[in-house]
Amino acid sequence: GGGRLALLPVEPAQAELLAELLDRPAALIEAPVYQVAPLADPLTSDITPHDCYLFEKASYTQPPKTNRLICHHALEIPGAEPLLHDPQTPWEVYYVRREVDEYQKMARATQILAEPFTPHTYGATVPIGAGQAVLWQVDYQLDSEKVRRGWARLLANLGVGLATPLFTYRKAAADLGIPAFMGITRQPYMDEAAMVAYFSDPGYILNNLGEGVYGWMQRQDKREGAVVVSGSAGQSCFLTVFIESEVNRDPEQRATDVLPDPSLVPDLHLAINRPCLVYLNGRRIADLPEIAANPVKIEDTLLRRGVNRLFIHCPTCEPELRLNAWFKDKLGTFLSGLRYRLTLD
Numbered sequence: 001g002g003g004r005l006a007l008l009p010v011e012p013a014q015a016e017l018l019a020e021l022l023d024r025p026a027a028l029i030e031a032p033v034y035q036v037a038p039l040a041d042p043l044t045s046d047i048t049p050h051d052c053y054l055f056e057k058a059s060y061t062q063p064p065k066t067n068r069l070i071c072h073h074a075l076e077i078p079g080a081e082p083l084l085h086d087p088q089t090p091w092e093v094y095y096v097r098r099e100v101d102e103y104q105k106m107a108r109a110t111q112i113l114a115e116p117f118t119p120h121t122y123g124a125t126v127p128i129g130a131g132q133a134v135l136w137q138v139d140y141q142l143d144s145e146k147v148r149r150g151w152a153r154l155l156a157n158l159g160v161g162l163a164t165p166l167f168t169y170r171k172a173a174a175d176l177g178i179p180a181f182m183g184i185t186r187q188p189y190m191d192e193a194a195m196v197a198y199f200s201d202p203g204y205i206l207n208n209l210g211e212g213v214y215g216w217m218q219r220q221d222k223r224e225g226a227v228v229v230s231g232s233a234g235q236s237c238f239l240t241v242f243i244e245s246e247v248n249r250d251p252e253q254r255a256t257d258v259l260p261d262p263s264l265v266p267d268l269h270l271a272i273n274r275p276c277l278v279y280l281n282g283r284r285i286a287d288l289p290e291i292a293a294n295p296v297k298i299e300d301t302l303l304r305r306g307v308n309r310l311f312i313h314c315p316t317c318e319p320e321l322r323l324n325a326w327f328k329d330k331l332g333t334f335l336s337g338l339r340y341r342l343t344l345d
Helices: 012-022 091-095 102-114 145-157 192-200
Strands: 004-007 027-033 071-076 081-085 121-128 131-136 180-185 218-223 226-228 237-245 267-272 276-280 283-288 296-298 306-314 322-328 338-341
Touching (some): 192 237, 267 276
Antiparallel strands (some): 081 121, 121 131, 180 237, 237 338
């Protein structure tokens, strides 16, 4: 009758039912892939290739993050117009066979690109009478912002109205804190005092791969108002973030012809569920041996113009680490002009 029907991912056991619905032969092929690519079509408008895979760094995506399949079954339907296909990539070699040593990666990629390749179809439109069915094999159950974006855009291109608080939402106080830290937990064979000295060193930097003397640091993002370090119960934790300030907020660093302005000096507010030590630019600014019921105010946190580094050490304690940190000026206003960076090039 002219309507359009969007189908969630179909499995081989449903092939007979799908063929009956479409009034034509339909087959589902076991063809798991880590990446698909959108083809030019009004229904794939604004769906980017970036949203059609989960993680791409085969060598450098460290646990607990692991790359996951984005589609499990390909479509074989006569007369279907494809919307998604699998590009010719070496990802199966990288992710399944784990051939990720530097000497292997380029050789394997070159070899695979030279081989004959027939893409499979993972999304398609099929006419039904005056209307059409839209099949989209991307696993909607994956807990991924990318997958949600792809599905939302597909539905929007189909004319579905989407309710979103994007234009009306006002940020709560918890949303204005530091959005993420890089973190690592101490292994039993590591010297804790040496780790504190290493991470609190004023000259400490973290390269863009997140690697250091004590292993890989993992990104810890804020979710529902707090940064939660999974699996940190009973572990000693080390967290770091670089803070880039547009202006100088350290009176000791002011130019000789500039008058002191104490209102520029911010305070750090920290809500944390474990005892901790707090360092800024290599200087200890707080020792919090007890868990506070309310956020702790650490006064006069001197942020110089340019890159600063905040480091938090939480000695071994039972609860899973949960924290939120934010800066306010002397008038109680959230500080603007700050950029948070997890690594340095």
